[in-house]
Amino acid sequence: MTHCGTQKLETDRLILRRYVSEDAPAKYKNWTADPEVTKFLMWKPHPSEEYTQNITDECVKQYSDDKFYRWAIVFKDNGDEPIGDIAVVRMDEEVSMVHIGYCLGRAWWNKGIMSEALKAVMDFMFDIVGVNRIESRHDPLNPNSGKVMQKCGMKYEGTLRSADWNNQGICDASYYALLKSER
Numbered sequence: 001m002t003h004c005g006t007q008k009l010e011t012d013r014l015i016l017r018r019y020v021s022e023d024a025p026a027k028y029k030n031w032t033a034d035p036e037v038t039k040f041l042m043w044k045p046h047p048s049e050e051y052t053q054n055i056t057d058e059c060v061k062q063y064s065d066d067k068f069y070r071w072a073i074v075f076k077d078n079g080d081e082p083i084g085d086i087a088v089v090r091m092d093e094e095v096s097m098v099h100i101g102y103c104l105g106r107a108w109w110n111k112g113i114m115s116e117a118l119k120a121v122m123d124f125m126f127d128i129v130g131v132n133r134i135e136s137r138h139d140p141l142n143p144n145s146g147k148v149m150q151k152c153g154m155k156y157e158g159t160l161r162s163a164d165w166n167n168q169g170i171c172d173a174s175y176y177a178l179l180k181s182e183r
Contacts, residue, residue, distance in 0.1 A: 002095055002130050003066040009120045011183040014113065016071035016086065016120055018063055023072055030105035040142040040166050059088075067091065069098075073117050075108065083108050086117050086126070088125070090177055096132035098125055103150075115151040117142055122152055126180050135177035149176035153183070154167045 009016040032046040032055075046052045062068045072082035084104035088173045091098050100121060104114050118136075125131045138145035140159060150156070154176035164173035 001093060002128070004128060005066040006063060006069050007124065007128070009071065009124055011116050011120050012078055014116055014120070015074040015076060015080075016117060017074060019056055019070070019072045019082070021057055021060055023082050024056040025049055026083075027056060027072075027085075028052040030081070030083050030107070031085070034106055035167075036106055038167055040139045040145070040168065040171075041103060043164055044167060053182050059150070069121075069129075071117070071121065073112050073113070075106065075113065084114065084117070086114075087119055097131070098129075098131050098134055100134060100136045102123075102136075112151075114120060114148045118148055118152045122178065126183065133177055136163065136176060137173045137175045139164070139168070139171045140174050141168065141171065146174055146176065152178070154178045155182070164172055 006018050010097055026047040028046060032052045035045045038045045047053070059070055070085065070087035073084040073086060074080055075083050084102065086102040087101065088098045089101040100118065101117060102114055122134050136149050136154065138149070155178060157175045157177055159172050159174040161172050162170050164171050
């Protein structure tokens with residue numbers, strides 16, 4: 001893999017960009033404090049805007065690492081306000097694999113936004129970084145997340161029973177992946 005860090009990506013409706021410290025209030029308002037958004041995630045809703053500010057500032061510091069990939073999702077029709085997050089949450093360089101995680105503010109659900117963002121990140125990771133495998137997973141009780149993966153061409157690989165956890169407790173994990181050769 002040829003690491004280059006988080007680069008600005010653009011689609012028809014979205015800009016995917018690095019976070020800046022000033023994004024914290026919008027993150028808190030749009031998704032980090034929402035228990036519905038975090039229901040199937042591994043982190044609890046943020047208790048305060050200050051907490052989100054600290055997390056955002058830590059993220060901004062990590063951009064100096066060329067192996068760090070995390071984007072603020074900005075809907076072009078919404079100014080420069082972030083509405084969600086997409087990131088490489090795990091990487092295995094020996095097999096040239098990245099695992100992608102994402103979340104989106106509830107006001108923007110079911111509009112194809114996350115599929116558009118995931119596709120842009122997948123293209124970047126395949127074409128620029130040179131990964132061979134991109135994978136993601138979801139709790140089967142959150143089927144819309146799996147639909148995002150399917151829309152982006154990922155293939156269902158199986159469900160591991162009681163193999164993961166989220167804010168609902170121990171859960172199953174449905175895995176999807178796409179290989180560079182399958183594009």
